[in-house]
Amino acid sequence: MAVQRHSTRSKRRDSLSRRERHVLEAVVRTYVDTAEPAGSRTLARRFDFGVSPATIRNTMADLEEDGYLTHPHTSAGRVPTDLAYRFFVDRVVRPESLARSEKIRIEREILSGDGTLERILRNATRALGLLVNELGVGSVPQLDRARLEKIDLISVSSQKVLMVVTIKSGMVRTVYVDLPGEAPPDVLESIERILNERLGGLSFTEIRRSFGARLRDAVEDPAARDVLNIFIESSEDFFGAGTPGPEQVVLGQTSAIVGQPEFSTNERLRELIALTEQKDLLAKVLGTRAVRGGPCVTIGSEHGPELSGFTLVTSGYRFGSLRGILGVIGPTRMPYEKVIAIVDYTSSLVTSMLEP
The missing domain is CATH 3.30.450.40 (GAF domain)
Structure with a gap:
């Protein structure tokens, strides 16, 4: 499993010595496990460095100077900085296999x-x-790449319609549409048929770009045209991917x-x-x-x-x-x-x- 790396790079990160890398990893693991600042004696007990606590302490001081570690005022131990965690994720982490x-x-x-x-x-x-x-x-x-499967128009009241947009992947989007006046069932059925005939199979991006051009001449009945204009004017809301x-x-x-x-x-x-x-x-x-x-x-x-x-x-x-x-x-x-x-x-x- 590849973990994506962040683009930020540190001048110091690539020049860490082997001991510095091991001490830094030990501080991160200890702090993650305990939520307590890590001291040199604690690290010496938990990890087999083969050096004295004093040597570990000096290495920690070098890492702090380079921005990898810091320490709370109330503690002699160190805690990792964001830079330390970034090094740990980029250079140390090997994701576990789940049980x-x-x-x-x-x-x-x-x-x-x-x-x-x-x-x-x-x-x-x-x-x-x-x-x-x-x-x-x-x-x-x-939804920028979504493709329209079908549209259903369901009358909710005399001047409100629920538009159910079904995407080819199976996802469903619903939008309430306020109408300029009462729309008879046959008008809604006609508009539903036209929407599906002229928009079905298109991506949302294609629909947004050409909605008006595809539908402006679709009906001649004035009542149906008024209703259809509502859909044309609101096409960005209905089919917008946006942010x-x-x-x-x-x-x-x-x-x-x-x-x-x-x-x-x-x-x-x-x-x-x-x-x-x-x-x-x-x-x-x-x-x-x-x-x-x-x-x-x-x-x-x-x-x-x-x-x-x-x-x-x-x-x-x-x-x-x-x-x-x-x-x-x-x-x-x-x-x-x-x-x-x-x-x-x-x-x-x-x-x-x-x-x-």
């Missing part, structure tokens, strides 16, 4: 429910969060992640709560994620300020010709091997479940 019991648990969590895309994504983000004690996150596929919106973001439960030590203070807890309420921000971030080529990991300061204290691990899934994102958000102190493996397996499982 059969873990795979079965993921499958059981995702398979519960009615099997719709929305339910599968909700189950998947919930399962991701519970399995790794982070916040599961996902996005509904973007991801808040409604396209699916979040798992926050109950698992709030138990992390990082959120024991009110300030960090408020940051987490604020993040879950900014679905527009999350939609924008997820919209920039790679959906091909394996898991993608971004860490702390590699994000904008709103996500600077978090790591985001994602992987793409497919729904026919459409693609979406699944992953987790958590503190930068994260068991990266386990998280990457679970995110990658879950996204692959979701893809297989969505296959026709």
Whole structure:
């Protein structure tokens, strides 16, 4: 499994000595396991370096000077910086192989429910969060490559219609349409037939580009023309792929992640709560994620300020010709091997479940 690398590079990173690499890895693993700053004596006990605690301490001082480690004012131990985690992910991490019991648990969590895309994504983000004690996150596929299967117009009231758009992959999109006046059933049937005849099989991009040209001369009856004009004027809303919106973001439960030590203070807890309420921000971030080529990991300061204290691990899934994102958000102190493996397996499982 290939983990996508971030493009940022450090002058110092490639010049770490073997001992520095080993000490840095030991600090990261110790801090991930304990959530406590790592001291030289602790590292000497846990890892077989073959050198004295004093030598380890000097190596840690060099790593701190180069920006890989820092230490809280209240502790003599060191903690990894974002740069250390980036080095760890790029140079050390080898994603774990999941146990059969873990795979079965993921499958059981995702398979519960009615099997719709929305339910599968909700189950998947919930399962991701519970399995790794982070916040599961996902996005509904973007529709730029979606191809129209059919359109159904269902009268809801005298001046309101429910338009049901079925995509060839099986995904369904519904939109309520307000009409300029009462539309008889035969008018709606005529417009439904015309929409399907002239738009069926086209991609959403093709529909947006040519909607008006394909339909302006489609009817002669004034009442039908007035109704059809509503669809022409709103075609961008009906068939827009656009940038991801808040409604396209699916979040798992926050109950698992709030138990992390990082959120024991009110300030960090408020940051987490604020993040879950900014679905527009999350939609924008997820919209920039790679959906091909394996898991993608971004860490702390590699994000904008709103996500600077978090790591985001994602992987793409497919729904026919459409693609979406699944992953987790958590503190930068994260068991990266386990998280990457679970995110990658879950996204692959979701893809297989969505296959026709």
